Amino acid sequence: MSTVVVPAPLVETPWRRFRRQFAESRLALIGLALLVVIVAIALLAPWIAPQNPYDLAKLDLLDARLPPGATAADGMTYWLGTDGQGRDMFSAIIYGLRVSLYVGIASGVIALTLGAVIGVLAAYLGGRFEQIVMRIVDIQLGFPAILVALILLAVLGKGVDKIIIALVTVQWAYYARTARSAALVERHKEYIEAARALGLGAWRIVLRHLLPNSLPPLIVVGTVQVAHAIALEATLSFLGLGLPPTEPSLGLLIANGYEVLMSGKYWISVYPGVALLLTILAINLVGDQLRDVLNPRLSR
Amino acid sequence: MSRVGPLLKVSGLRTEFATRDGVLPAVADVSFEVARGEVLGLVGESGSGKSVTGFSILGLIDPPGRIAAGSLQFDGLELVGAAPESLRRLRGKRIAMIFQDPMMTLNPVLSIETQMVETVLAHDDTTREAARQRAIEALGRVGIASAVERLAQYPHQFSGGMRQRVAIAIALLHKPDLIIADEPTTALDVTVQGQILYEMQKLVRESGTALIWITHDLAVVAGLADRIAVMYAGRIVEMGDAADVLDAPRHPYTRGLLDSVPAATQPGARLRQIRGSTPSLLRLGPGCAFRERCDRADAGCATLPVLETTDGRSVRCVHPLELA
Amino acid sequence: MTVFVLRRLAQTLLVLLITSVLVFGGLFMIGDPVEILVNPSADQIEKDRATKALGLDKPLHEQYVGFLRGALSGNLGNSFVYARPALEVIFERMPATLELAFLAMVIAVVLGIPLGLYAGLRPHSPLAKTIMAGSILGFSLPTFWVGLILILVFAVTLGWLPSTGRGPTTNVFGLQLSIFNWDGLRYALLPAINLALFKLSLIIRLTRAQVREQSLLDYIKFARAKGLSNTRVIGVHLLKNILIPLVTVVGLELGSVIAFAVVTETIFAWPGMGKLVIDSIFQLDRPVVVAYLLVVVFMFILINLVVDILYSVLDPRVRLSEVKG
Numbered sequence: 001m002s003t004v005v006v007p008a009p010l011v012e013t014p015w016r017r018f019r020r021q022f023a024e025s026r027l028a029l030i031g032l033a034l035l036v037v038i039v040a041i042a043l044l045a046p047w048i049a050p051q052n053p054y055d056l057a058k059l060d061l062l063d064a065r066l067p068p069g070a071t072a073a074d075g076m077t078y079w080l081g082t083d084g085q086g087r088d089m090f091s092a093i094i095y096g097l098r099v100s101l102y103v104g105i106a107s108g109v110i111a112l113t114l115g116a117v118i119g120v121l122a123a124y125l126g127g128r129f130e131q132i133v134m135r136i137v138d139i140q141l142g143f144p145a146i147l148v149a150l151i152l153l154a155v156l157g158k159g160v161d162k163i164i165i166a167l168v169t170v171q172w173a174y175y176a177r178t179a180r181s182a183a184l185v186e187r188h189k190e191y192i193e194a195a196r197a198l199g200l201g202a203w204r205i206v207l208r209h210l211l212p213n214s215l216p217p218l219i220v221v222g223t224v225q226v227a228h229a230i231a232l233e234a235t236l237s238f239l240g241l242g243l244p245p246t247e248p249s250l251g252l253l254i255a256n257g258y259e260v261l262m263s264g265k266y267w268i269s270v271y272p273g274v275a276l277l278l279t280i281l282a283i284n285l286v287g288d289q290l291r292d293v294l295n296p297r298l299s300r
Numbered sequence: 301m302s303r304v305g306p307l308l309k310v311s312g313l314r315t316e317f318a319t320r321d322g323v324l325p326a327v328a329d330v331s332f333e334v335a336r337g338e339v340l341g342l343v344g345e346s347g348s349g350k351s352v353t354g355f356s357i358l359g360l361i362d363p364p365g366r367i368a369a370g371s372l373q374f375d376g377l378e379l380v381g382a383a384p385e386s387l388r389r390l391r392g393k394r395i396a397m398i399f400q401d402p403m404m405t406l407n408p409v410l411s412i413e414t415q416m417v418e419t420v421l422a423h424d425d426t427t428r429e430a431a432r433q434r435a436i437e438a439l440g441r442v443g444i445a446s447a448v449e450r451l452a453q454y455p456h457q458f459s460g461g462m463r464q465r466v467a468i469a470i471a472l473l474h475k476p477d478l479i480i481a482d483e484p485t486t487a488l489d490v491t492v493q494g495q496i497l498y499e500m501q502k503l504v505r506e507s508g509t510a511l512i513w514i515t516h517d518l519a520v521v522a523g524l525a526d527r528i529a530v531m532y533a534g535r536i537v538e539m540g541d542a543a544d545v546l547d548a549p550r551h552p553y554t555r556g557l558l559d560s561v562p563a564a565t566q567p568g569a570r571l572r573q574i575r576g577s578t579p580s581l582l583r584l585g586p587g588c589a590f591r592e593r594c595d596r597a598d599a600g601c602a603t604l605p606v607l608e609t610t611d612g613r614s615v616r617c618v619h620p621l622e623l624a
Numbered sequence: 625m626t627v628f629v630l631r632r633l634a635q636t637l638l639v640l641l642i643t644s645v646l647v648f649g650g651l652f653m654i655g656d657p658v659e660i661l662v663n664p665s666a667d668q669i670e671k672d673r674a675t676k677a678l679g680l681d682k683p684l685h686e687q688y689v690g691f692l693r694g695a696l697s698g699n700l701g702n703s704f705v706y707a708r709p710a711l712e713v714i715f716e717r718m719p720a721t722l723e724l725a726f727l728a729m730v731i732a733v734v735l736g737i738p739l740g741l742y743a744g745l746r747p748h749s750p751l752a753k754t755i756m757a758g759s760i761l762g763f764s765l766p767t768f769w770v771g772l773i774l775i776l777v778f779a780v781t782l783g784w785l786p787s788t789g790r791g792p793t794t795n796v797f798g799l800q801l802s803i804f805n806w807d808g809l810r811y812a813l814l815p816a817i818n819l820a821l822f823k824l825s826l827i828i829r830l831t832r833a834q835v836r837e838q839s840l841l842d843y844i845k846f847a848r849a850k851g852l853s854n855t856r857v858i859g860v861h862l863l864k865n866i867l868i869p870l871v872t873v874v875g876l877e878l879g880s881v882i883a884f885a886v887v888t889e890t891i892f893a894w895p896g897m898g899k900l901v902i903d904s905i906f907q908l909d910r911p912v913v914v915a916y917l918l919v920v921v922f923m924f925i926l927i928n929l930v931v932d933i934l935y936s937v938l939d940p941r942v943r944l945s946e947v948k949g
Contacts, residue, residue, distance in 0.1 A: 027757070142924060144879065144883030146887070147886070150905065154913075231767075234769075235768050238768050240906070241905075254768070254772065258772060261772060261775065261780065262780055262787070269772050273769035276769065277766065281764040284760055284763070360845055360849060388851050388852075389851065390851070391848070391851035392850035392851030393851055396849070397846075399842060399849075404843060405846035407847065407861050407864075407865070408843070409865055409938070409939060409940055409941070410860070419852070422850065422851050422852050422856070423851055456941050470850065
């Protein structure tokens with residue numbers, strides 16, 4: 001009897017497979033690279049910015065609204081021009097990126113935690129609790145985000161923490177709904193029934209089983225939401241709410257440039273917008289591929 | 301239209317699917333003929349390639365699949381490589397297909413009337429009203445009462461058996477020469493299965509339509525088919541008159557299939573099964589695909605057996621079971 | 625059906641009530657509108673007089689009850705800034721916002737569905753890839769920034785379209801609308817495109833996803849097996865199934881577009897409800913803000929209701945209960 005040689009199957013861990021599937025999209029890889037660069041720039045801001053835009057003493061009003069490429073009195077080149085206060089745009093944009101990323105990610109993480117816990121609990125406990133919670137979620141989701149944020153900020157005033165609160169309020173419901181759907185599917189699986197039959201405590205089941213399995217869709221929602229949060233924060237700052245002028249976010253920079261747009265001094269509004277665009281684009285490119293990879297329905 | 305020769309002649313059909321892990325030959329080498337008015341039972345497990353054969357005949361293989369080789373001669377017309385428009389004209393008019401799950405095959409948001417009338421109008425230049433009348437008549441023929449009310453309804457308002465009758469009615473609208481039925485009773489209750497089988501038999505005898513009945517269940521084709529072809533791993537392993545194949549199978553796989561029917565076993569005795577499992581079509585080695593699961597296999601099975609035909613009986617095996 | 629509508633109405637009232645409480649209370653905390661409205665050099669007596677005139681000296685709950693009473697008779701208070709009923713001020717501006725939102729949605733749908741259809745049917749073609757890349761760009765672009773760029777390019781640099789303001793209006797069914805005459809349309813075009821961009825990308829992606837998902841289903845194969853032409857398979861069988869979720873999304877997005885007009889109106893100085901509410905927030909014109917929110921919430925709920933009804937009309941599975949034959 002002749003033996004047939006069959007090659008041994010390649011052992012592919014879930015992580016490896018995820019990496020491979022993610023890398024199938026060139027766009028996603030570009031997005032990821034872009035994201036890494038942006039985050040690096042933001043983190044290294046204090047060291048790479050030629051000027052500290054918060055240091056009022058360093059600003060020279062005479063240098064206000066200079067076009068890109070102009071030189072300062074001390075020989076520094078304003079690569080992207082200056083704004084109305086004589087701030088170097090390049091530095092202002094880098095610092096602005098920092099704030100935008102911080103606010104977007106912080107609010108996203110908090111909203112995710114809050115929403116996930118609420119959603120999973122609702123799925124696990126069921127009954128009245130679930131009904132009431134989901135009702136609140138539905139109503140909250142029915143409200144346009146921008147209006148909720150507007151009113152909240154009008155009431156709360158300006159400040160980084162206040163805008164994070166506003167963003168969390170606007171986002172948590174998405175996470176809660178996603179978490180509940182995922183947890184519901186999981187909850188009805190047999191191994192959960194088995195765990196309950198064994199008398200395992202509710203918290204244990206929630207924490208060790210329901211939550212981890214709800215994570216993939218939450219991550220997908222998370223990337224989209226962080227991008228939205230960053231855009232929303234910029235919009236709110238542009239409108240004059242949210243961040244105080246002492247912490248120039250990209251939105252505020254764009255707003256500052258609005259008045260002089262007509263006279264052709266485009267750089268004050270355009271460049272911060274480009275930075276904003278690239279950030280959001282990078283997150284979306286990554287998030288898109290994440291969604292495709294983590295989606296069980298698309299045949300792979 | 302020639303009256304001589306078989307209605308359908310499949311020769312050396314090979315349909316492949318390009319997958320991430322390689323080329324999958326769902327249908328590796330299939331040849332058979334169907335005469336006018338004949339009922340052919342195409343039997344095999346999932347993955348044997350029987351459904352893909354059916355779709356290939358209709359030209360419904362979409363990328364990443366393609367017909368890689370072979371010929372499909374329908375009444376003298378070559379289907380492989382034919383222009384899409386000429387294939388479209390054949391579909392529904394001269395060759396019709398019935399699918400497995402009628403819930404999924406009828407469009408849930410269109411009324412039965414719409415779905416039947418459009419089939420008529422796609423091939424015949426006639427009025428809406430005339431088409432509607434034909435639809436009503438077709439529904440009546442498959443045993444659907446109050447056809448006029450039923451026309452205005454939607455698929456979800458029918459039971460599974462009724463939906464399948466509608467699908468059969470649609471298939472019969474143009475009195476096709478050939479109907480390909482892909483497991484039409486698998487998704488139905490056992491009692492309904494019997495009804496549908498009976499209906500099909502009656503209709504086919506009445507209209508002289510040829511029928512290819514694709515199934516995994518030998519029992520189903522036992523009373524219906526004139527001839528039976530058994531498929532395994534993309535190839536035909538046995539073919540012949542129904543009675544012959546069922547009473548005296550020659551291929552070990554066919555024997556195994558017949559034996560594993562629970563009714564064939566004495567109460568209390570162990571159920572017989574074919575050991576092992578269906579091989580992955582991607583990792584088929586050379587030689588007979590059934591080798592690993594066959595008690596009669598030996599060194600001679602390392603080369604792929606050829607389908608040998610004698611007196612209308614075909615077998616692809618180097619150690620076929622002897623005739624009693 | 626009547627029970628359904630009645631139940632919805634009751635829910636609507638409840639939501640409006642809760643909203644009004646939240647907003648009323650919230651705005652109470654912002655600050656004293658009197659400080660803004662009255663001449664800064666006015667003395668305390670004048671300020672007190674103004675406070676009393678506006679009813680702001682009463683405790684919060686009394687103010688709210690007074691508000692409710694007025695609300696029941698259709699009066700949501702007078703604007704502090706305009707000294708006219710807040711509702712009146714809002715309704716004056718509503719047509720401007722609605723026509724902008726409508727134009728934006730029309731652009732998004734008329735362009736979005738065909739593009740998404742093509743991208744879904746020929747996913748590997750270069751055009752489809754361009755469309756998809758464009759759509760990701762479309763919803764990564766921050767709307768307010770795009771507005772600025774549009775002004776910069778089309779108004780300042782090229783001079784093709786006016787940069788701000790609303791064009792001349794014509795009387796359409798009793799409403800003063802500017803988009804039904806050429807001149808007015810020129811003014812509305814840039815802000816409408818700005819508003820439409822995000823939704824356009826969304827609709828393209830949604831349509832494509834739907835097409836991809838539905839094309840794999842058996843009923844499409846069966847339709848082809850019946851010998852139907854490609855046009856019919858796509859144009860009737862596929863399209864009808866896609867339109868159902870699409871209609872739902874478009875309806876809901878309309879509400880969101882009305883809300884988001886706040887930003888676009890500010891940039892393009894478009895005299896609609898959105899600009900009004902931003903100004904009112906900064907001017908602490910509470911009655912207008914409260915009235916605006918209630919009006920918008922009500923519109924949202926109305927749109928939701930219409931969408932639900934539309935959905936049940938389009939999808940026979942929802943409209944007709946299962947009747948086993």
